[in-house]
Every structure is written in C-alpha cells, then in structure tokens.
Amino acid sequence: MSEHEFKGLIGQPLDRVEGPLKVSGRATYAADWRGDKPHLIGFIVESPVAKGRIVSIDTKAAEACAGVEAVVTHENTPKQIPFGERAKGGRFAQSHAMMRTDAIRHLGYPVALVVAQTFEQARHAASLVRCEIAAEDGVFNPEKHEDQAVKPDELDGTPEVDTEAGDFEAEYGKAAHQVEGEFHTPSQHAAAMEPHATVAQWDGDKLTVHMSIQILGDGRKAFANTFDIDPEDVRIVSPYIGGGFGSKLGVHNEAILAAHGAKLTGKPVRIAQHRRNVFSNGPHRPRHRQRLKLGADANGKIVAIDHATLSIMARDYPFAEAAASPTRASYATKAMRTSHRVVEGDIPKADSMRAPGEAVGTLTFESMIDELAHSCGVDPVEFRVRNEPEKDPHSGKPFSTRKMRRCLQEGAEKFGWKGPVSRREGDWLIGHGMAAAIRPNLMQEAEAEIELSTDGHLTVRLDMTDIGTGTYTILTQIAAEAMGVAPEHVTVKLGDTDFPETCGSGGSFGAGSTGTAVFEAAKALKDDLLKRAAKADSEWKGTNSKELRIDGANIALGNRSLPIAQLGDGSGGISAKGAAKPGKEYKTMAQYSYGAQFAEVAVDAVTGEIRLRRLTGVFDAGLILNEKTARSQLMGGMIFGIGAALMEESLMDERYGAFMNRDLAEYHVAVNRDVPRLDVHMIEGFDENSNPLGSKGIGELGICGAGPAIANAVFAATGHRVRKFPIHMEDLLEHLPAIG
Amino acid sequence: MHPLRLTVNGTPHDLKIDPRVSLLDLLRENLAMTGSKKGCDHGQCGACTVIVNGRRINSCLSLAVAHEGDEVTTIEGMADGEALSPLQAAFVKHDAFQCGYCTPGQICSATALLDELKRGEPSVVTKEKVELIDEEIRERMSGNLCRCGAYNNIVDAIMEVAEART
Incomplete structure (x- = not known):
C-alpha cells in the first residue's frame, strides 16, 4: 500500500450520517416534498402505438x-x-x-x-x-433491421467506436486454440425503488423543480434548453x-410534463x-448482439481478440453503449479488433444503466x-494471470x-478455488466459476463551498447528490478529517442548484471528484483562516496551515488558539471554495479499478433451476473512503450481476x-432469498494518479x-454453455443428465 | 365522500374521503405522512408496508375505507421521539439500506416479522419449528425488494434484534 496522509476519519466505517432520517421516514424524496401550496397531481396518458401521428x-x-384543472x-x-436540439452539452442537457x-x-x-x-x-x-393515432411501422429489433445499422458518431464514454491493432485474421488463423460465439444480452431496466x-x-419565467435526479447541473440545462430560458432561472x-x-x-x-402542467x-x-x-x-x-x-x-497465451456488437439506439437520442470497450483493456494480445454498430429504433430512451458497457461487455x-481457458486446458485463474498485460493493450499507455x-x-484463496469444480450432491449439480472485473476510473469537474461558523461548525455545500452511495457520509468524513474536527461538527448539504456545481452522481466519478472539491475547499479555508489569524495576531505569521485544527469556537495550531469570531468581518461565518478537475494523468495513463469474482451455483439436475450458493469478490478501488458504505455498494453491484446472469430482462413484443413485463412482478430483480451471504474483500490501496484522495470509482465495479462468474459456474455444473442472458432453467433442460 | 374513522400511530382520525383512495394514499396525501413509500402501487415491492392491527400489509393494495376502526402503525410511529426503535438503530448500524426508499417498508415488515417469530408462525422454509436462522429471515423479507442490494445487512440487522429478544 502506498503511503498517504489520511490516517483519521477517511476510510472509517462511519454510519450513514443521514441514516436516522431514512429509518424514520423523515428523508424527503421528490414525491414527498409538500411546500406551502397544495399540489395538483398529474397523470400521464400513454400512446398505445410506437410510431405515428395523432389524428385527433x-x-x-x-x-x-x-377536480380536473387542465388536460x-x-x-x-x-x-x-x-x-x-441544443445538444452541444450532451444528451442530458439537450432539449427534452x-x-x-x-x-x-x-x-x-x-x-x-x-x-x-x-x-x-x-x-x-x-x-x-x-x-x-395514424400508426406507422417502427423499428424495434436491431437484428431484423441490421441493414440499417450505422457506426455511431461516438460511444458512451469514448469517441473510439472501432479499434484495430495487429492483424487479427492472421493471428486468429494460426492460433492453436480458437473459440467463437454469438451472445445475446437483453434490454434491462434499472428499476430503482423510487x-x-x-x-x-413556475414563478413568472423562473422554474423550480423538486425532482429525483443524479446530475443537477445538466438537468438545469435540459429545462433551459427545452423551454428556451436562462439556466440561472431554473432551480432543481x-x-x-x-x-x-x-x-x-x-x-x-x-x-x-410537470413543468407543462404548472x-x-x-x-x-x-x-x-x-x-x-x-x-x-x-x-x-439497450439489448445487444455480441460476436x-x-x-x-x-x-495458453492470447493472440487474437475480436469483439463486435450490434445494439439499438432510440431515435434522436445519441446513446450507443460501449459493450466492447472493457475488452480493450483486459488482456495482452497480439491482435485485437473491436466494433460497435447501432440501429436507430422507435423505442423509449436507451441510456446508461449501472456500468454501461462493462456490465454487458464483461x-x-x-x-x-x-471457454478459451478450457480449450487451452489451463485453469481459468491461471489463464487470466498468464495473460495479464503490462500496459494498456489498446492505447499502449501505462496503467496508473x-x-x-x-x-x-x-479471490482464489478466499473462495477456496480448486479449479472449475463440478460435482453432484443428490439432485443438485454443483459448479464453480470465476471471472475478472474491470471498470474505467473517471474524474470530472466539481466545485464545493465550505463555511465555518463562529461556533466552529462547518457547513459544506455542493449540488452533488447521494443516490444511496453514501455521499453525505464520505463528504462529512473528508471535511472533518481535513479540518481536524469530529464528524458531528460537519453538516453536508447536497442536491440544490443554488450550491456550487458538480458533476453529480454517475460513472462512479462522484465520490472522487466531489470529495476532491471538498478537500480542496477545506485546504483553501485553512489557508484563509491562517492569513486572517496572521492579520489578527502577528504570532501566527509563517505558520503552516496543514496542522491547523478547529477546536470548539477557536482555531488551534500547536498550543496557539484564536477565537473564530475574531477572524471574520463580523457578518457571520468564513467560507472558501474548492474545485476539482481531472489531472493530466487521465491523458497519460490508463486508469481502471479491478476485481475478481468467484461463484458457486447449484443446478437442479431434473428441473434446471439455478441457485447461487456463494459469491466472493475481491476488489481494488484505491483508497476506500468509508469501509461500510463501500462494502454495501460493492454488494449492490454484485447483486445487479446476479440479476444480469439469471433474472433481468425487459421483453419486447416486437x-x-x-x-411486456412492465412491473416488478414480471421484471425480476433479486429478492432477499435469492442472495446468499456475499463475501466481499477490498484490497487496501492509494492511487495517487486518480485524485488527491487516492480513491477510485466503486459503484459500478461490483x-x-x-x-x-455465475455463468461460468453454470457451465461447470452442467457442461453446457448458454450464450444468452439471463440464463433460465429452460435453457438447461435439454442438457441435464438423463433421469433414472 | 365516505366517512372513515381509524387510528394511525395512536392518533385517532375522523375523516371524509374519496372511496377510491388506497390506504397508502390516505397516509401520504390526506394525512401528509410521507414516510410510507409508493414503489409499484401493485403490492409487488413492499415499500408501502405498514402494520394494521398487528399484521404487516401492503398499504397500496388496500382501500382506505376498508380500514374502519383499524389501528395502523407506520414508520413514523416506530421511534419514541428522537429515540430510534431497536430495529431502526440496527438498520443504521448494519448499513441495511443505501438509498433508503424501501427502508420504511423493510422496517415495518421486520417489526411485524419479529412478532410472527414470537408467535411461532411457520414460513415455507420452516422445518419442525421456527428457528432463528438466516433462511427464515431471508424468506420472510422477500416481499420487500431492495434494489440497492442491502439484503445481507437487512438480515444482520433483524437477526441482531431478534437474538436480543430471545
């Protein structure tokens, strides 16, 4: 582990600071907010057809x-x-x-x-x-309309749509072991509980919205671009x-629509x-076909990789999921080719869902x-270790x-990996499988403000959001450690465009980016306090702000102490701002977080029912900002992975x-009994190239x-490869042992 | 409008309501108690779980007018002032939630579950008699979805309180 300066609150498993509000029903989500005027209620009438024009x-x-006030x-x-239109700022900021x-x-x-x-x-x-409605024919299945497939202008997260390095055909042609397959992954819905x-x-031309949104800054622009008003006139x-x-x-x-009604x-x-x-x-x-x-x-050394995807994009909404992008950074190879094609369809918005690209790509x-490891006769863990790249196989850049x-x-050690075990316990076929995890580490621009009141309380403000990720808590920890106070002396305020703008929550960049902004704001505040102290008392001249602490209503340094009240201009608190932006290391280096996951499944030998028995994950995400909330996030990600392997698919009547399955009884997400004890381990670390906190994104890694890992365990249990997800019992029925 | 008398968290209410109002909407809209959440409005997610006369129910699946004379307990009725109930405190300690949206329903469900265990009521996984094991808790909490995936921690929180009770 690299040495770093964080020895205090950062990293500690602090309970969520907003926890008491959430467990007592006092946290106000968007639909809970009441205000001082009664609300009218809007109900949407949906079109029963996908494409056409309203005749009447x-x-x-x-x-x-x-009771009806408007239609x-x-x-x-x-x-x-x-x-x-007005898409310059991206799809979230365009007119909606x-x-x-x-x-x-x-x-x-x-x-x-x-x-x-x-x-x-x-x-x-x-x-x-x-x-x-005068209905017209629509496009819903990209494979049926592959003749309309185009190369998108860019992919979500990267401008590189296709890549080619080395001579794939030549290397593949002479490879001792060749495997190929066509996979189908389904449309999925995030199905957040809210x-x-x-x-x-509206107040004249000013619009105020209380809503549930991850990135406020872009949302504000979206309202402005939709209604042709000044973003400053929109408050979210x-x-x-x-x-x-x-x-x-x-x-x-x-x-x-709510803005229309209002x-x-x-x-x-x-x-x-x-x-x-x-x-x-x-x-x-969106759904994908991946070849x-x-x-x-x-x-057993990889020499050739080809990953070609076909997906669907909602008409006029430029989101093309980069399913083959994680492939580019995974293994050393002599030749690699990746490509993405999309068909524009008459479908609801296709957009990001947890780990867009990586979730379906990996x-x-x-x-x-x-399959390749099996073909080579090499243990899957050993195979992956053997093919670890020394530098990014795609860009040639060093890894941070x-x-x-x-x-x-x-992971192998914690799980007790003894190869892809396959055995029978009564009517259950048991199999072990594993897989590697990789997810880009991102950093975005963010600003934050920190204010010290004369009684020594700190208030941190930024338009960042806490979507269950623990933002309130980790920012409290960062501010408290930076200022040398206990967490109860810090109040973090989020989710209001009146506060400094941040990147919001998305792409696992929120904690590192906004945490850095808060950290920088605290540093600026300390510098400012010391300057003020030197002005108030010459003995403070030349001291180092690093050691400065807040001690009750005083600032303290060594055995010196000064009341905060003497440092301000009498108008109240003292505040400072900080900002974060990606460093040059994001251009010169390849930045990722990593993991390895190991699964034990049991498949009913008669019915094909699949039960996950164990799942172990070992992860490297740099410095962990809060051991408790980080573990929870990783577990949540792993459960999304269980869903992807075995449950989740949005089925379309083409x-x-x-x-067709537009509710939580038919869109299956894992329930409590579907999830065994998850075994989660985090490797201690500090990535100095990521941000000053040394942390990396964690929300999508799991x-x-x-x-x-689960799919590979199903193969180990049954000897059958299913190349569509989710894997269902009926996919296995014909491949189970003969009865009797 | 239809007359309705019921008690919510010990407070009697004498109301006149639209007979179409669900118990969940009565709480959220008529009584402005927004702790109970609407996740699906179809009894599929459990976010609206409340306790009626000692039994947990999905309040979205029940018309308010069907609750004449009933005693309803919601998440707002769990804490004693600022003092959290043992389950509420255990949920915080074990990080048994992330976004918190399903949490009021999880806690109402778990509160009623503890009484079910005490009464020895069997579930589909019960063998001879009810035992305090993970499997019992997981089965009995499977009507409360948590998309953030706090399931392991929810089981830990409930186990801790259940064990302290026995």
Missing part, C-alpha cells in the same frame, strides 16, 4: 370530470425547442421537449397529461381521454434520491411516474475467456495501478414495440465480473 385527441370527457396535449403545450408536436416517439409516449386536484381524480379522468417523480412550479432541488443506477442521470418525461394551471404540479410508466417514460439499457472470436497459442467477454493479479490470487 378528445379531452372533453376528461375536462368535465370533478395538456400537443395542442396546448407551451413553447419548446424541438427534442434533441414533450408533446411538442403530433408525433409519437415510442410506445408509452405521453399523448396527454391530466392535471387534477387529487390522484384519484386525475387517474380516472385520464382513462377518458380518447386519442386516434419511480421518477417531479414537482414543478434533489436532496434524497431513491436509487438511480443511471436511470436518473438526466430529466425524464414526467419532469417536462405553466398551464399556474400552480405547482406533482407527477410521480407509476411503475408501468417507468418502463417507457424512463430509460433502459466474439478469441485465439490463443499452444502455451458478461459475454469473460464467458468467452472461460493494476492489481488484477492480486485480486485473482486473493409486433408493437411494447415492453456488477462487473459477477454475472460471468
């Missing part, structure tokens, strides 16, 4: 209902910039216009919003809206978010998407690596750190472009590798 819409019966349709929406014209964008797209005094009134009136919700209120408040997983990075349909009625309007809404009025991870070809030489690639070998070896 009859809202009379709805308008005549008791919003494309005929009376306020002025909006067309959807997709709703019902601007008579065009239907996808099945479930809103054709009307009924606004009434109560939820029951709005829901009933919505059922009376009649809409005639459905998207917004309360919107989002102190508690009931889970995001990428689905709340940007604004979604109910947010714009504009038309002149009153605050609240819309909470209902669970079925979320599957079409929120985003989803893989891997070659290795007689010594699912297939690490399954194929397992790379502890993959240690993750693999420690005749209509309709997601999902990487968990799914393929």
